[in-house]
Amino acid sequence: MNVLRRIPANLIASRYYYTNRVKKTTLYSKISPLGDPKSSVYPELQNWVQCGKKVSVAELIRIVHDLRRRKRFLHALEVSKWMNETGVCVFSPTEHAVHLDLIGRVYGFVTAEEYFENLKEQYKNDKTYGALLNCYVRQQNVEKSLLHFEKMKEMGFVTSSLTYNNIMCLYTNIGQHEKVPKVLEEMKEENVAPDNYSYRICINAFGAMYDLERIGGTLRDMERRQDITMDWNTYAVAAKFYIDGGDCDRAVELLKMSENRLEKKDGEGYNHLITLYARLGKKIEVLRLWDLEKDVCKRRINQDYLTVLQSLVKLDALVEAEEVLTEWKSSGNCYDFRVPNTVIRGYIGKSMEEKAEAMLEDLARRGKATTPESWELVATAYAEKGTLENAFKCMKTALGVEVGSRKWRPGLTLVTSVLSWVGDEGSLKEVESFVASLRNCIGVNKQMYHALVKADIREGGRNIDTLLQRMKDDKIEIDEETTVILSTRSPC
Numbered sequence: 331m332n333v334l335r336r337i338p339a340n341l342i343a344s345r346y347y348y349t350n351r352v353k354k355t356t357l358y359s360k361i362s363p364l365g366d367p368k369s370s371v372y373p374e375l376q377n378w379v380q381c382g383k384k385v386s387v388a389e390l391i392r393i394v395h396d397l398r399r400r401k402r403f404l405h406a407l408e409v410s411k412w413m414n415e416t417g418v419c420v421f422s423p424t425e426h427a428v429h430l431d432l433i434g435r436v437y438g439f440v441t442a443e444e445y446f447e448n449l450k451e452q453y454k455n456d457k458t459y460g461a462l463l464n465c466y467v468r469q470q471n472v473e474k475s476l477l478h479f480e481k482m483k484e485m486g487f488v489t490s491s492l493t494y495n496n497i498m499c500l501y502t503n504i505g506q507h508e509k510v511p512k513v514l515e516e517m518k519e520e521n522v523a524p525d526n527y528s529y530r531i532c533i534n535a536f537g538a539m540y541d542l543e544r545i546g547g548t549l550r551d552m553e554r555r556q557d558i559t560m561d562w563n564t565y566a567v568a569a570k571f572y573i574d575g576g577d578c579d580r581a582v583e584l585l586k587m588s589e590n591r592l593e594k595k596d597g598e599g600y601n602h603l604i605t606l607y608a609r610l611g612k613k614i615e616v617l618r619l620w621d622l623e624k625d626v627c628k629r630r631i632n633q634d635y636l637t638v639l640q641s642l643v644k645l646d647a648l649v650e651a652e653e654v655l656t657e658w659k660s661s662g663n664c665y666d667f668r669v670p671n672t673v674i675r676g677y678i679g680k681s682m683e684e685k686a687e688a689m690l691e692d693l694a695r696r697g698k699a700t701t702p703e704s705w706e707l708v709a710t711a712y713a714e715k716g717t718l719e720n721a722f723k724c725m726k727t728a729l730g731v732e733v734g735s736r737k738w739r740p741g742l743t744l745v746t747s748v749l750s751w752v753g754d755e756g757s758l759k760e761v762e763s764f765v766a767s768l769r770n771c772i773g774v775n776k777q778m779y780h781a782l783v784k785a786d787i788r789e790g791g792r793n794i795d796t797l798l799q800r801m802k803d804d805k806i807e808i809d810e811e812t813t814v815i816l817s818t819r820s821p822c
Contacts, residue, residue: 361397361409375409422453428461446458455487466478470500475497498535501513511535526561533571545568545571562589562599589603604616604623608642630663632669638654639654655669667699678711686711705724706724709721729770749765754784757785765778779797787818
């Protein structure tokens with residue numbers, strides 16, 4: 331069956347009107363949860379139509395926009411292609427530009443070029459030319475970017491800041507920061523008004539060159555312009571570079587100016603400022619902004635909690651971090667291990683591995699997911715203090731954590747220390763179980779056999795010949811250390 335067959339006109343709706351408050355199943359609600367990039371959205375689209383449900387062009391465009399925002403570019407491209415090929419939406423240059431950009435993100439600029447060349451001339455305007463330029467810039471192809479930029483200028487398509495911003499981003503991404511302000515000056519000479527983003531790119535370039543004086547000059551230039559509205563982000567970006575440069579007083583001034591321009595309910599802005607105040611070591615400001623964020627934002631997402639917890643841990647404010655973690659637990663947000671793991675790492679950093687282990691055990695007891703890396707971190711802390719029995723216990727738990735298709739390889743230093751200890755102290759059964767689990771992660775090595783041999787010798791040495799044969803089968807040679815271990819056997 332051709333899933334891209336054309337859709338009857340009576341199933342295409344330009345807008346919807348809902349008069350009740352009942353949450354209805356929408357096409358967006360069917361496609362949005364399909365997070366696996368390997369799964370196609372075509373079946374959901376076609377099934378929606380086959381069930382006689384109408385499709386709204388506005389909703390489809392919103393779906394494409396949302397998928398792009400969430401970096402699900404292949405799914406966005408599939409929806410865009412379906413819109414075009416089924417006749418649901420007659421593409422204008424704007425839709426072609428979005429489609430071209432998605433092709434570039436998924437398949438690269440060569441395929442995007444082919445799409446562009448096959449467009450009718452009426453669709454080759456500033457939008458589609460600009461989308462192709464974006465593809466070149468994204469892949470840092472300097473030659474094609476600059477040639478295409480010049481062609482756009484010849485055709486009169488460089489009339490807004492967007493195109494110049496693309497070229498400034500190109501120079502930024504390839505590390506040629508000194509060329510960025512020259513592009514800004516060219517914009518002004520061509521009577522193309524820079525926007526806030528243009529100036530921020532320039533501020534970033536000066537920051538990369540450690541030129542605080544020119545950052546200050548750029549801010550003053552922006553503040554003088556009637557067509558520029560200063561926003562929180564610009565002052566925050568500048569503050570970051572003043573922190574880098576050691577001018578903390580000026581950084582604080584800029585952070586206050588940034589805060590004064592924060593929009594209500596803008597959690598991202600508060601998070602950004604919290605992070606910068608943490609870099610300045612100002613715990614009181616971090617907590618003040620967190621309280622403000624809680625006042626103005628009705629609901630905090632997990633990223634908000636992550637930001638403030640990371641900042642508090644950076645400041646060694648573990649008591650306050652524990653209080654925020656308690657707030658998160660009662661927030662009703664979906665479980666995200668990164669949130670408690672931030673505090674766990676804070677405990678490890680302050681040599682509080684017992685508290686870290688207790689938190690992991692509590693999570694596991696309540697059926698919450700943990701990671702082998704977190705248990706390994708606690709095991710490493712124990713091993714560094716010589717508490718190898720606890721390290722062994724944590725490593726056993728780590729090896730039992732389900733990781734799916736993801737690879738995890740514990741550190742060799744930790745593994746060697748734990749194997750040495752368990753070979754000296756553990757039962758042969760414990761060593762065999764531990765080694766069997768380890769082999770699934772790191773493959774077999776000499777230390778595993780040494781642990782097995784030592785444990786077997788302590789229990790009478792009845793399996794030595796078998797173990798030595800297994801070593802030979804695994805192509806592990808007997809060395810001087812092996813010989814020393816074997817010499818500890820009691821004579822028959």
